[in-house]
Structures are given as C-alpha cells and as structure tokens.
Amino acid sequence: MLICPGDRVLMSDPHYSCYPNFIRYLRGEPQTYPLDEDDGYQPHYRDIARRLNRKTRAVLINSPANPTGAIISKKNLEEIAGLDRWIVSDEIYHGLVYRGRAHSILEFTDRAFVINGFSKLYAMTGWRLGYLIFPPDFRRKLQSLHQNLFISANAFVQWGGIAALEKTGAEVGKMVREFDQRRNLLVDGLRGIGFGIKVPPDGAFYVFANARKFGQDSLKMAFEILEHAGVAVAPGVDFGSRGEGFIRFAYTTSRSQIREGIRRLKKYFRGRE
Ligand SMILES: Cc1ncc(COP(=O)(O)O)c(C=O)c1O
Structure with missing residues (x-):
C-alpha cells in the first residue's frame, strides 16, 4: 500500500x-x-x-x-x-x-x-x-x-x-454561526485571563492557547485545571513537542457552559497569582 x-x-x-x-x-x-x-x-x-x-x-x-x-x-x-x-x-x-x-x-x-x-x-x-x-x-x-x-x-x-x-443545509449553517459565536466568546475570555492567542482560529472547533505564562508542563496544568477548576482541557504536548506549554480548548459546548468555564478558569488562575 x-x-x-x-x-x-x-x-x-x-x-x-x-x-x-x-x-x-x-x-x-x-x-x-x-x-x-x-x-x-x-x-x-x-x-x-x-x-x-x-x-x-x-x-x-x-x-x-x-x-x-x-x-x-x-x-x-x-x-x-x-x-x-x-x-x-x-x-x-x-x-x-x-x-x-x-x-x-x-x-x-x-x-x-x-x-x-x-x-x-x-x-x-x-x-x-x-x-x-x-x-x-x-x-x-x-x-x-x-x-x-x-x-x-x-x-x-x-x-x-x-x-x-x-436535508441539513439550514441546520448546518445555523450550527456554523453558533460555533463562530462560541469561538469569539472563548477567544475573548481566554485572552482576558492571560492566555496567548496570537491569531484566532479560522475553522474547526478548537482554540490552541499559549499557556507558558502559567507554566511549562501542559500535562500537569491540564490535570490541575481539571481538578481545581472543574474544566476539561487537552494538554498541548499531546499534539507534538511544539505544543508543550499550550492548552487546547474545545468549544463543542453551549455558550452558557463556555461562560461558566471562563468564570472558573479566571477564578483558578487569579487564585494562583
Ligand atoms: C484531525 C482529525 N482527523 C480525524 C479525526 C477522527 O474523526 P472521527 O474518527 O470521529 O471521524 C479527528 C477527531 O478528532 C480529527 O481531529
């Protein structure tokens, strides 16, 4: 093959x-x-x-x-x-x-x-x-x-x-517009916390954010975020060595959940300062 x-x-x-x-x-x-x-x-x-x-x-x-x-x-x-x-x-x-x-x-x-x-x-x-x-x-x-x-x-x-x-043309269009709003909400929220997003994502449903300001070990950070903030994220290192120090956020959830996630993350990272 x-x-x-x-x-x-x-x-x-x-x-x-x-x-x-x-x-x-x-x-x-x-x-x-x-x-x-x-x-x-x-x-x-x-x-x-x-x-x-x-x-x-x-x-x-x-x-x-x-x-x-x-x-x-x-x-x-x-x-x-x-x-x-x-x-x-x-x-x-x-x-x-x-x-x-x-x-x-x-x-x-x-x-x-x-x-x-x-x-x-x-x-x-x-x-x-x-x-x-x-x-x-x-x-x-x-x-x-x-x-x-x-x-x-x-x-x-x-x-x-x-x-x-x-049969799903209209529904798909609606969902794409919804994802776009979630994307903007998440990018703004993460930047507000201090994550680095130099160029906002143009497609898919992820934000890959630079978290080096908070630590270098993305696997450790992902577990800490899960345990202390109750937010599930993916460690950047899972996506290759250049992903180390990054965290991947998915916006495959409702805008109200994203707002809640941002609120928890803000509280968690402020508490660490
Ligand atoms: C880039 C990429 N390719 C392929 C897949 C596999 O998708 P599935 O097995 O659900 O069709 C995924 C799933 O996350 C993906 O992100």
Missing part, C-alpha cells in the same frame, strides 16, 4: 495526536516540520521541501486543523500540492469555517488521498461514518482492505449519512 516499513510520513508539529500512531502501526516513521503561532500555524512549502528525502513517502496535512483551527491558505496549499510526494489531506473539518475559505487539495492535484467523514460537520461522531477519496490506481488494494476489515458501514448509518447530506 502507501506506507511500507521504514517509510517516512512528514506532518506538522503540532498535529492531531493520532497521526504518529497510525504511521507507527504501519511500521513507518513519523517526521515533523514546525508550525509557528506567529503566522497562524501556516505550513510553508520551504519547511516541508527541505525535510524530504528518499525515505519520505507522503506528506500528511490537515486543514482546518486540530488542534490549531488554522486553515491552510490557497497559496500554501497549491505549493504543497506541487511537492513530488503523495499528499494525504485530512479534510474532516471542512465546512466548519468562520473566516476565509478551506480549499481541498484536489483543487490542485490528483496525487492525493482525501480523508473526510460525518463526525464533525454533521455532529455524527458516534455514528462512525467516514470516507476516503483516493487515486484510481489504489482501488484494488483498498477494496481488498475494505472487504476484509470493514465490509461496509452499518446500513442505518448510511441512511443517516444520506439524510445529513440531503
């Missing part, structure tokens, strides 16, 4: 926590290039290109991204599409966009695999319905994998997916 033992897959740091595990499971090697909060976590062609070597089989990208909420600009995506490697583009947060536009890698190249699903845009996480768009040459191999491992998604879930595609 795409990855053989020893092959490298290049991905950003920070990245979705599961990515290195997928690669290691195939006995491949995850390799990273850095993203920087100063320019809104944009991946740059030059940073990727200079890390490619003969072992690099694929470049894995994600836009809008978990954990940063960043959307890869059209220019950067177009340049990445020109790399002489397979591109695996995780587009699972497409549609959850509050500013700008999320482009698909398929607008720029056919040498790409696109991962998508119903979990995020249609809030169908528990239904486990996803899909892959792949180059035709891989059809027989993927068919064999699929027939041996999955056979099919459950029939009722497929009907749910069809209903989501055909």
Whole structure:
C-alpha cells in the first residue's frame, strides 16, 4: 500500500495526536516540520521541501486543523500540492469555517488521498461514518482492505449519512454561526485571563492557547485545571513537542457552559497569582 516499513510520513508539529500512531502501526516513521503561532500555524512549502528525502513517502496535512483551527491558505496549499510526494489531506473539518475559505487539495492535484467523514460537520461522531477519496490506481488494494476489515458501514448509518447530506443545509449553517459565536466568546475570555492567542482560529472547533505564562508542563496544568477548576482541557504536548506549554480548548459546548468555564478558569488562575 502507501506506507511500507521504514517509510517516512512528514506532518506538522503540532498535529492531531493520532497521526504518529497510525504511521507507527504501519511500521513507518513519523517526521515533523514546525508550525509557528506567529503566522497562524501556516505550513510553508520551504519547511516541508527541505525535510524530504528518499525515505519520505507522503506528506500528511490537515486543514482546518486540530488542534490549531488554522486553515491552510490557497497559496500554501497549491505549493504543497506541487511537492513530488503523495499528499494525504485530512479534510474532516471542512465546512466548519468562520473566516476565509478551506480549499481541498484536489483543487490542485490528483496525487492525493482525501480523508473526510460525518463526525464533525454533521455532529455524527458516534455514528462512525467516514470516507476516503483516493487515486484510481489504489482501488484494488483498498477494496481488498475494505472487504476484509470493514465490509461496509452499518446500513442505518448510511441512511443517516444520506439524510445529513440531503436535508441539513439550514441546520448546518445555523450550527456554523453558533460555533463562530462560541469561538469569539472563548477567544475573548481566554485572552482576558492571560492566555496567548496570537491569531484566532479560522475553522474547526478548537482554540490552541499559549499557556507558558502559567507554566511549562501542559500535562500537569491540564490535570490541575481539571481538578481545581472543574474544566476539561487537552494538554498541548499531546499534539507534538511544539505544543508543550499550550492548552487546547474545545468549544463543542453551549455558550452558557463556555461562560461558566471562563468564570472558573479566571477564578483558578487569579487564585494562583
Ligand atoms: C484531525 C482529525 N482527523 C480525524 C479525526 C477522527 O474523526 P472521527 O474518527 O470521529 O471521524 C479527528 C477527531 O478528532 C480529527 O481531529
């Protein structure tokens, strides 16, 4: 298939926590290039290109991204599409966009695999319905994998997916506007407490906030926040070494819950001063 033992897959740091595990499971090697909060976590062609070597089989990208909420600009995506490697583009947060536009890698190249699903845009996480768009040459191999491992998604879930595609346009639009308001509320609230958010996220449903002012150990901080403030957050280090000192907040909850969370966080961090 795409990855053989020893092959490298290049991905950003920070990245979705599961990515290195997928690669290691195939006995491949995850390799990273850095993203920087100063320019809104944009991946740059030059940073990727200079890390490619003969072992690099694929470049894995994600836009809008978990954990940063960043959307890869059209220019950067177009340049990445020109790399002489397979591109695996995780587009699972497409549609959850509050500013700008999320482009698909398929607008720029056919040498790409696109991962998508119903979990995020249609809030169908528990239904486990996803899909892959792949180059035709891989059809027989993927068919064999699929027939041996999955056979099919459950029939009722497929009907749910069809209903989501055909009937939820207005609801999805409403939810995207709601997420946008939650995003603004959370970004303002966190900045008010002292978290660093240089560029607000443009998509997905996360805020990746610089918490170095409060401490360096994000895992310890996440547990302390949970225990003392009663707010569940994800430690930045889960998303790669460059995420250390950051905390990821999700706004997949109501605005009143977000206000309550901010109130508790404010109280907790004031108490530590
Ligand atoms: C970037 C990214 N890709 C893929 C997934 C997997 O989504 P699911 O398994 O719910 O379809 C997630 C879930 O958080 C994600 O953040």
